[in-house]
Amino acid sequence: MIAHNRPTLGSEEHAATTRVLASGWVAQGSEVEAFERELCDFFNLPGGHAVVVSSGSAALYLALWALDGKNKKIGFPVYSCAALRNAVGLIGGQSVYLDCKGGGVNVDTEAALACSLDVLIAPSIFGIPVALPVAPNYKIIEDLAQSIGAKVRGERIGLRGEVGICSFYATKMMTTGGQGGAVISRDKALIDAVRDFREFDCRDDDKLRFNFQMTDLQAAVGRVQLNRLPEFIENREKWFAIYQSAGLDLLDDNSDGVEPVRYRMVMRCDEPSRVISVLASAGIKAIVPIETGELLDHPARHPVAAVLSKTTVSLPAYPGLGEDVVSRIARIAKGAS
Numbered sequence: 001m002i003a004h005n006r007p008t009l010g011s012e013e014h015a016a017t018t019r020v021l022a023s024g025w026v027a028q029g030s031e032v033e034a035f036e037r038e039l040c041d042f043f044n045l046p047g048g049h050a051v052v053v054s055s056g057s058a059a060l061y062l063a064l065w066a067l068d069g070k071n072k073k074i075g076f077p078v079y080s081c082a083a084l085r086n087a088v089g090l091i092g093g094q095s096v097y098l099d100c101k102g103g104g105v106n107v108d109t110e111a112a113l114a115c116s117l118d119v120l121i122a123p124s125i126f127g128i129p130v131a132l133p134v135a136p137n138y139k140i141i142e143d144l145a146q147s148i149g150a151k152v153r154g155e156r157i158g159l160r161g162e163v164g165i166c167s168f169y170a171t172k173m174m175t176t177g178g179q180g181g182a183v184i185s186r187d188k189a190l191i192d193a194v195r196d197f198r199e200f201d202c203r204d205d206d207k208l209r210f211n212f213q214m215t216d217l218q219a220a221v222g223r224v225q226l227n228r229l230p231e232f233i234e235n236r237e238k239w240f241a242i243y244q245s246a247g248l249d250l251l252d253d254n255s256d257g258v259e260p261v262r263y264r265m266v267m268r269c270d271e272p273s274r275v276i277s278v279l280a281s282a283g284i285k286a287i288v289p290i291e292t293g294e295l296l297d298h299p300a301r302h303p304v305a306a307v308l309s310k311t312t313v314s315l316p317a318y319p320g321l322g323e324d325v326v327s328r329i330a331r332i333a334k335g336a337s
Contacts, residue, residue: 002321008228008319017220026217031217032052032214035222042156054181056181060143063165069091070092073093074095074119074120075119075120076120076121077121080290081145084143099301099302113138132160140162141163141164141165142165144166145165145167145172148166151258159185165182174222174228174229174232176214179218238326246333265314279315282328288309
């Protein structure tokens with residue numbers, strides 16, 4: 001069975017983990033520090049403006065904590081991962097559920113302006129950059145869980161709000177070996193606060209902190225994957241072009257200056273279950289990217305998200321597939337749609 005998604009790992013990642021194991025130091029240490037420096041370089045930030053942590057969920061929680069999210073009105077899209085709702089609940093925020101903007105998959109940030117929000121969590125779903133207002137009346141956490149490397153007007157996204165977060169889960173654009181995340185910001189004071197929270201032990205005060213540390217084993221894999229990210233993005237773009245040339249109706253954004261990364265290749269169709277069944281019979285795993293039951297609020301209150309959950313199929317898109325395999329998937333998907 002061709003998997004729907006899988007990590008792209010090879011000899012470089014193996015060598016990196018072997019090096020760390022041989023060093024005898026596998027907890028947070030020099031590899032973590034190096035990974036943070038390299039993330040700053042990637043995002044064109046000064047040194048010290050990135051903190052890596054144990055997971056993307058941890059990164060989101062810490063971003064909300066740094067923005068004093070307790071009791072604040074925090075908006076986020078219903079068409080997204082449960083980690084958003086969980087983090088808002090754990091920080092003690094007031095959840096404000098938002099629909100997608102008509103014609104796309106990202107949160108309707110214009111509608112959010114009318115909700116008297118304190119904070120908006122704004123993910124770029126499936127690698128398609130979310131459109132953000134120029135002068136919002138709320139703070140923004142830009143969520144790069146599915147979109148690290150995407151650009152708007154030539155600039156990598158992630159720093160258009162107060163803080164950005166990354167997820168390095170096993171099947172994201174890049175991984176740190178299963179779990180991992182990062183917090184980035186132009187605001188050094190905010191990053192310093194997050195770093196202080198992460199350093200939970202051997203402190204001479206009574207502040208409450210928590211162990212959200214990344215290990216050197218994770219960071220070593222992440223450093224290799226970050227270096228390989230341009231290769232991953234290039235391959236995914238090739239697969240997207242093959243699917244598109246086969247005539248599949250793929251979710252995209254053709255706006256001037258918008259450069260998505262193809263984390264998910266999602267086709268619109270009237271009968272997702274039929275497409276998924278036909279592909280499965282050919283040994284190909286496809287999924288509904290976000291099922292109706294996975295929406296973070298009642299579907300009736302969010303009609304755009306509800307329609308998306310019933311009319312989309314996500315096709316295999318990971319970098320290791322190969323052109324012949326993708327062409328075969330495209331032919332079968334087209335015949336089934």
